[in-house]
Ligand SMILES: Cc1cc2nc3c(=O)[nH]c(=O)nc-3n(C[C@H](O)[C@H](O)[C@H](O)COP(=O)(O)OP(=O)(O)OC[C@H]3O[C@@H](n4cnc5c(N)ncnc54)[C@H](O)[C@@H]3O)c2cc1C
Ligand code: SF4
Ligand code: FES
């Protein structure tokens with residue numbers, strides 16, 4: 001017997017209605033049910049970070065989160081990061097500028113993780129960035145440029161983060 | 168992943184009732200349960216989501232102890248200034264575990280209850296034999312790859328190591344598990360595998376972890392967590408130690424010392440022989456080295472994990488040196 005439940009999810013500030021089986025993860029709900037495919041599936045087992053999203057402002061792995069668990073919480077994905085007019089977020093811009101990817105598959109997860117890493121105040125040195133970004137693997141080994149991008153964005157983002165906190 | 172039904176508990180009583188039903192599993196952060204459901208190890212009929220319960224995520228520092236609600240997140244506990252000041256090993260053990268994302272999701276109750284990373288346990292399709300999953304079916308690790316299996320507390324039925332980092336600090340500093348109706352000392356909460364490796368804790372059906380309490384002590388205040396692993400971050404321990412030290416007023420003689428071991432035992436391990444050998448002694452290199460060797464008393468290695476027999480005493484000695492040099496600036 002297939003059970004389905006009705007959910008209303010808040011994603012990037014918009015409400016979405018969907019009917020899914022209770023076992024559907026947030027990752028599969030985003031990709032397969034809502035066609036928000038910016039969030040990537042790497043390992044599907046909590047090991048690579050490709051599926052990183054924010055729930056209530058904190059970075060989490062959507063592959064180990066049930067969609068049902070986040071009803072009533074605020075979800076943010078890579079699609080919600082740029083401005084309404086398409087202006088890139090400082091972290092996105094820094095990744096482009098530093099060429100912080102090769103195939104790009106890990107990149108949305110890296111960027112969502114980096115945004116949170118900077119907001120948490122864990123981008124103070126290269127060593128700290130490496131440690132606090134260690135949950136995002138990059139099969140292409142673009143690590144050096146990723147660290148450079150996070151370092152650059154941390155400098156650019158600090159004033160913007162303050163604005164957010166004040167808002 | 169097999170289909171299941173989802174129940175979001177709105178009160179503790181509702182959660183307790185729900186988990187009494189056959190096939191019901193508690194879901195907190197989900198980082199163990201959903202993972203194991205995907206592996207085909209966990210096959211819940213109903214998932215009881217307790218993560219929205221109110222009042223179980225507080226962290227409180229009283230004059231006697233630190234209490235942590237079961238739903239506190241690993242990251243919140245790690246970053247708590249009171250815990251960092253009173254028991255640094257607790258905070259460090261969490262910061263050296265998993266990744267930032269996982270620490271934001273995982274709860275303290277779930278962390279204590281996390282399951283072994285034994286690759287045979289995690290792969291029922293390829294390895295039907297596993298006494299922990301399926302009592303009486305045998306152990307696929309025996310004669311297999313055992314690099315990360317335990318050397319302490321093993322039995323002929325199971326050698327799976329307990330992978331938790333926080334648990335090592337909890338066993339060292341005499342934490343107590345609060346189950347609501349009773350309180351269990353952390354060291355007695357876990358069971359040795361013996362011939363029932365499927366039973367890992369004293370938790371009875373319908374019981375839940377409500378929180379933990381860790382008594383304050385001078386040893387906990389002067390403590391450290393040392394984790395050695397195959398990569399620098401985001402990896403389970405090859406061997407780890409939580410060590411706390413209190414010296415006599417002379418600044419050289421050991422009044423109290425605590426040693427917990429991780430990555431090497433079937434349950435969070437207290438190395439009491441090391442502690443006994445050092446209490447009342449003046450710390451110097453030779454004394455520390457000799458006592459640290461006792462950490463491996465009774466160890467049984469397999470062909471792939473004999474390295475732990477050499478590694479563990481070095482990890483213990485280095486952690487003891489760290490807590491003994493921090494204050495006085497050098498060994499006595
Ligand atoms: C890739 C990866 C790397 C990791 N690395 C590390 C590491 O380096 N060090 C480390 O220590 N851990 C590590 N972990 C494990 C992680 O810390 C645990 O998965 C996590 O702490 C479990 O907490 P949770 O809230 O997500 O548990 P859940 O998955 O929600 O629950 C785990 C189990 O506990 C039960 N449970 C949950 N809450 C309670 C309660 N209050 N009372 C009774 N039973 C309960 C559940 O039914 C389930 O069986 C890693 C995990 C992953 C996926
Ligand atoms: S070591 Fe334990 S968990 Fe691993 S296969 Fe053997 S019985 Fe199963
Ligand atoms: S897809 Fe979620 S961590 Fe790899």
Ligand code: FES
Nearest residue numbers: 102104138139140
């Ligand atoms: S850019 Fe290819 S995986 Fe990171």
